[in-house]
Amino acid sequence: MNINFLEIAKASMILFAVIDIIGSLPIVVKLKANAGGKIESGKASLVAGGIMLLFLFVGEKILGFIGIDVGSFAIAGAFILFFMALEMVLGISLFKQDENMVKTASIVPLAFPMIAGAGSMTSILSLRAEYASINISIAIVINIAIVFLVLKMSGWFEKKLGTGGIAIIEKIFGIILLAIAVKLFTTGIKNIFY
Incomplete structure (x- = not known):
């Protein structure tokens, strides 16, 4: 094991x-x-962490096996992020809500594709080229711990920020998410054509 704290950081x-x-x-x-006030922080964090760790070790092989390159995967993720960002910025609802939302909200769309989405997965593949897998694994665990804490404290954040504060953050981060979607899209296009 080659644990390197700089790589982990x-x-x-x-x-x-x-x-x-x-x-x-x-x-x-x-x-x-939308889910009736029920988000399972632990479940969402564990599923997202599991997906990210699995993708770290076998992601490229799975994509290769089904004939999908990393660029195409990034473009698909960019579209999802793009539409989520549009919802945030414009205050519209594009994704259909159904009665199963209460049961699945912690997994889809929270654990996947929000936490363990195309952005984090393509980043993991990029990190693999530079850093040891053990260090990336530790970085994933650290981030999942942070995700768990933020999800657990989401009610507290909501009370402190209020409706207006949440609305402002939603618009600001909607634009940031839109920029990330565009970046993922252009990176994916470059990977496919160059």
């Missing part, structure tokens, strides 16, 4: 920026309201 910061759980608070609050 760098990988943790990159994943923290991509996962952007603080910026996703407005979405979490909205999901919580």
Whole structure:
């Protein structure tokens, strides 16, 4: 095992920026309201962490097996993020809510694709080229712990920020999410054509 604290710190910061759980608070609050106030923080965190760790070790092989390159995967993720960002910025609802939302909100869309989405997965594949897998694994665990704490405290954040504060954060981070979607899209296009 080659544990390197500098690699862990760098990988943790990159994943923290991509996962952007603080910026996703407005979405979490909205999901919580749509799901009848029930978001299972532990379940969402464990599923997201499991998906990210699995993707770290076998993601590229799975994508290769089904004939999908990393660029195409990034573009697909960019579309999902783009529509989520449009909802945040424009205050519209594009995703259909159904009666199963209460049962699945902690897994879809919270654990996947919000936390363990195309952005975090393509970042994990990029990190693999530079850092040891053990260090990336530790960085993932650190980020999942942060995600768990933020999800657990989402009610507290909602009370402190209020409806107006949440609305402002939603618009700001909607624009940031839109920029991330565009970046993922352009990176995916470059990977496919160059």
